[in-house]
Amino acid sequence: MKKLFWLLVAVLVMSTALAQQxxxxxxxxxxxxxxxxxxxxxxxxxxxxxxxxxxxxxxxxxxxxxxxxxxxxxxxxxxxxxxxxxxxxxxxxxxxxxxxxxxxxxxxxxxxxxxxxxxxxxxxxxxxxxxxxALPSFADAQFLYYRKDLLEKYGLKPPVTWDEAIKQAQTILAGERNPNLNGIGFMGNISEGTVCSFLLPIWAAGGDVDEGGKLVLTEAQARASLQFWLDLMDKHKVAPPNMAEKAQDTIRQEMQAGRWIFGTLFAYAWNRFQNDADSQVKGKIGVVPLPRFEGGRSASCLGxxxxxxxxxxxxxxxxxxxxxxxxxxxxxxxxxxxxxxxxxxxxxxxxxxxxxxxxxxxxxxxxxxAARARPVHPRYPEVADVMRKALNAVLARIKTPDAAAKEVIDGLRAIYR
Amino acid sequence: MSERALAIWLLLPAGLLLGFVALYPVVRLIYTSFFQFQLTLGPEGSFIGLANYAAAFEDPRFWNALKNTVLIVLITVPGALLVGLLLALLANLPFRVKWPVRLGLLLPWALPLVFVGLIFQWFFDSQYGVVNDWIMRLGGERQFWLFKPDLAFIAICFTIIWKTSSFVALILLAGLQTIPKELYEAAQVDGASRWQSFWRITLPLLTPAILVAMIFRTITAFQTFDIPYAMTKGGPGNATETLAMYVRVTSIENLNFGYGSALAVLLFLLSMVITVIYLRYIRGADD
CATH class of the missing domain: 3.40.190.10 (Periplasmic binding protein-like II)
Known part of the structure; x- marks a missing residue:
């Protein structure tokens, strides 16, 4: 009987402890x-x-x-x-x-x-x-991943400006004559990564979208960004013509298969390049800050x-x-x-x-x-939608950079009013 | 308790359940559509009457999505009906080995829509897709299926027809099997050709089944979401965005529940009108 009593007490204590948990x-x-x-x-x-x-x-x-x-x-x-x-x-x-x-x-x-x-x-x-x-858990940013082995082969140092990156890509592409090799990989499909693609050239030239909650992006800056990515395909020929369907992980997989010289990707790519069993580029990838424009600043997209x-x-x-x-x-x-x-x-x-x-x-x-935050705005999803749709439409060649830049500014004005 | 009262009591649980899962959301949707209610502007909404609807009629993205939706209906409903009819006729033939045709009928129907979208996204991928592989082996040019507006539309409609014609075929097959064999035998005795018996017997007797298939197919076509979402995300730009996709972006991404509800009500009205027209037709056919 006594034992039963203590057992009962023990159960009661434990259940209150559980209830307090x-x-x-x-x-x-x-x-x-x-x-x-x-x-x-x-x-x-x-x-x-x-x-x-x-x-x-x-x-x-x-x-x-x-x-x-x-x-x-x-x-x-x-x-x-x-x-x-x-x-x-x-x-x-x-x-x-x-x-x-x-x-x-x-x-x-x-x-x-x-x-x-x-x-x-x-x-x-x-x-x-x-x-x-909120309080931060872990950081992320966009990096310029490059093929160390290829740059060394042509005696090149990692690029500091976009012009250098383009020239290096052209040199290597001309020297390698490999139809499966591409120059500069970036996101162009309808996704969050494409928002970063749109913003990079604007930041690299010294501009930004907003300041103190006010829209400061100009149509000229937006046009220059859209034109920049379009030129990588059409003028400089360092990106294939189907960039409008490239998602971040597509670029990562292709770079892992040895198909890109440069790639603008977030941090997760590094471990995949180094550790994945099917990686063709183990030990061949280097990382540097994203290039800037002449007279601009190096900027990465903050994740x-x-x-x-x-x-x-x-x-x-x-x-x-x-x-x-x-x-x-x-x-x-x-x-x-x-x-x-x-x-x-x-x-x-x-x-x-x-x-x-x-x-x-x-x-x-x-x-x-050096990473910069995408616009901090309660209606950010709408801001992002305007920017990624514009770049995607330009890369798909259904809109000119002029027309798309005007739409970006009109769209952002409606949100920032 | 009278028999009538008993009936009401017995029906009550089903009625309540239906009211809760079907009626309440619809009423709530219509109610919300009269509010300026966007969570990113604050957690409370304010009554604005029909302003959301007025905004929709001035919103080019709404008209673009509506145009895309109507185009998908106009292309894929007749397309699925035609392919479905052929499939049903094929399945109705007295083959000895029936499973290949039956499997072909059931497989597209059983696959979830998003899977189908993802599978065909790979087929139509400009670089790795099998479609371009065939075209280039035949000496053609590489096509950018998923980011040229016209081609993306063709690819999406093709996929929807592939996916939905088996559903149509299943309904039509059921219809075909109710047609008595004696009619064909009698027609044969009278010297009718196969073509004539198709036009004079099969098609008229199949009309009710065709109408049923059309109603279901049209309503789901108005709600097209999964396949274009998986294949193009509405791109390039907004070139293949449907009304259902715009509703999702507005409410779930932009948290603009008021405007999203108004768009959803408009989509609902559109399906209603079409259904009423069809139902009239069916009643007319029955008389």
Missing amino acids: TRLRVFVGGQQRPDVMRKIFDLYQSRNPGVRVDVEVGGATSDQQQQYLTTVLASRDPSIDVILIDVIRPAQYAAAKWADTLDKYLPSATRQALLQQYLPAYAKANVIGGNLV GWQWTISDFSKNKAQAYKLVRFLSSPEVSKILAIDASNLPVFPSLYRDADVLKANPWFADALPVVQ
């Missing part, structure tokens, strides 16, 4: 190494016995994830507490009031000190209208992922603690080593363990530091 549900994308994320959550659980973290894995692209999240958040569903969002989304989350602002947990002095530790672009991308909407707390979460305080852990240098280092994600802390690019796992991160820091 907070369960947090975290949403991550399918391409973001849910296995590594799980490992990080396990670490958090072992240090915080009162918290259980469940992972919900979403689609493999930013768009697919957001389609699902839009349904969840627009219906104010409280089931998800913490979400990993693309760097282009904080403004949208802030405007729709989907994200809990983090300022109430952070005195302004602490906030300042915290944000200064990150790469400056991320501190900027996550503060919307003075409110801190990366941020942790935000759903405004509909019922465990915001616990979620905040988790987010602080997830955006800490410790987790950034785990993500760098186990998932090859670029760190958001500049110091980790010199960390011996990180460099042992990813020697090329040493070259990546200047690129990430």
